[in-house]
Amino acid sequence: MELADILIVLGRVLAVFVLLMVLTLLNVWLERKVVAWMQSRIGPDRAGPFGILQTLADGLKLFFKEGITPQKAELGMYILAPFLAAIPAFLTFMVVPWGETVTIAGRQIPLQGAELNVGILFILAMSSMAVYAVVLAGWSSGSKYPLLGGVRATAQAISYEAALGLAMVSVVVFSSNQGDGVGTLSLSQIVERQAGTLSNTFPELPGFIGWLPNWNLFAQFGAFIVFFIAAVAETNRAPFDLVEAEQELVGGFHTEYSGIRFAMFFLAEYINIFSMSAIGATLFLGGWQGNTFDGRVWPWISAILPTIYFLLKSYLIVFLFFWLRATLPRLRYDQLMQLGWKRLIPGALVWLAITAVASGLYQFGLPGDA
C-alpha cells in the first residue's frame, strides 16, 4: 500500500468525522428551531445569525464545566461509558456511502468511510454496542434513577433491535430482484442497485409508474415504516424517550454525568439520529442516487450533487424525527413493549415472508412452471 492510499483512507475517515461533528452542531440547533416553530415560538436566536452558533456555545460551556464524579460511582466504567457511546455512533456512519465514487488524479475514491461488504451487519452490531454504553453508564453511576434508565434502555433496545434488523433484512432480500438474483449486505451496492427509475427493477410496469425513481421505498414501504419506528426507538427519541424521561427519571442514564462526559452522550445521541436517517435514506430513498445532469452543467456540480441529494434525503428523515418529537406524547412502558413485540416484530416478519415469497415468484416463477 502506497503512502497516498493511506492518506486517502485517513482523509475519508477524517471527512466523515468532520461531517458528523458539523452536522451535529447544525442538527441540535435545527431541532430546537423546528420544535420552536411548531410550538409557535421563536427558538434560539442569540448566538450568531439565527442562533446557529447556539450549539457551539453550549458545547464550549460543557467543555469547560467541571466533571463531577459521584462518590458511589464505579470509576472505570463511569469514565469509559461516554466513550462507548460516542465511538459506535461514529463507527455506524463509517459504512454509509455519502456520495458517488469520485476520480481524483486517476484514483477511484469512494465517498464512504469504509467500503464494507457486510455493512448492514456492521450497522446492527454497532447500534447494539451503544446499548452497553447506556447500561454501563446507568449502572456505574451508583444512583437509582440512572440505573432505572439504563435498565429501560436495555429492554427497549433489545426489543426494537429485532424489528430494525428484520426491516433491513427485507431490503436485503428485495435487493436480489435488482441484481443478479443475489441480495447484498453492502450499503454501497444497495445504493447502486437503486439507480435509475423503477422500470429498471420491474420492466413490466406501465410507463407512468415506471417513471418513478428506483427507490426501495415504493416496494418496501412496510419495511420502511417498521424501520422508521424502530429507528426512533433505537435512538431513544420521543415518543420512545422513556429511557431519559425527564419527569420521572431526571435524565435517565446520564443523570450523574456533567461537563464533557455529558456532552459525549449528547453528541452520540444526535449522531445516532443522523446516522439512522442516513441509513434510512440509503436503504429506502436511494442514498446519493439522483439526477446529476451529467454533461449539461459544470463537472464539479455533477460531482457534488450526489452528496447534496444524500443530505437532502437524510434530512427529510431527520425532519420526521423532529416532527414526531414536537407532536407525540411519551409512550408508557407497557405500551412500548406491546408495540415492539406484538406489532412491529410480527409485522416485520410477515413483511419479510411476503417479500421473500414475492421475490422468489418474481425471479423463478411458480413452482413446477419450469
Next chain:
Amino acid sequence: MGLIREIIKGLRVTGSHLFEDPVTVKYPQEFRPKPQRFHGRHVLNRYPDGMEKCIGCELCAGACPARCIYVRGTDNPIDEPVSPGERFGFVYEINMLRCIFCALCVEACPTEAITMTHLFEMSSTTRQDGIYTKDELLMAADGSVPHMFPEDEFADLGELNAADGWVRATAPSGAAAYEGVQMWQGTAGSASWEPEPSQTERDA
C-alpha cells in the same frame, strides 16, 4: 387504525404551526403591548402646581393586603406647605418584594395620590433595593417620573409615564350618572385623558 388517524391529526397540527408566525417576541428588545389598566410600579402624583397629592392618611397602608406600604403623616409646615391639605406623608415606602400589585391602595386613596404605571422590570440584587422610598416613588415637579436606570439600553422610559388605567375608569362612584364624566385629576405624564367608553355604550 384509530391510533394512526390520531397521530396524523396531531402531526397536521404541529406541521401547520411550522408556517405560522410565532406568538412570542424577542423580549428585551421587543415588547408585547401592555393593556391600558396594566398594574405596574406605583407612582406618587403631584398636582399641576407642584403640590404633593398625598395627605398622609395611611388609607393605602390599611387597604394593602400584603402589608407592604409604610406611611407616616405629619402636619404641613405653615410657611412652606407640601400638600394642599392639613397633613402630608413625610415617609412613604413600598416593599416591592411583598407587593402583589392588586391596586387596592390606588382604590383606597382619597386624593388619587398613588397610582400605578406600566413599569414592571424591578429586579434588584439586594433586598434593600426592593424597598422603594418616597424619593423614588414621587414624580418630579414637572410631572415626569424619573426612571431608576435610564441609561439601561433596554429601559423603556415611557413606561413610568403611562398612567394607570384605574383612574380612567368610567363612573368612578359606581353610579351610571357619572358615565363619561371625567372625575379625576390628570396623572403622571398626562394632563388629562378622555374617558374610556362606558359600559352602556360598549354593550349597546
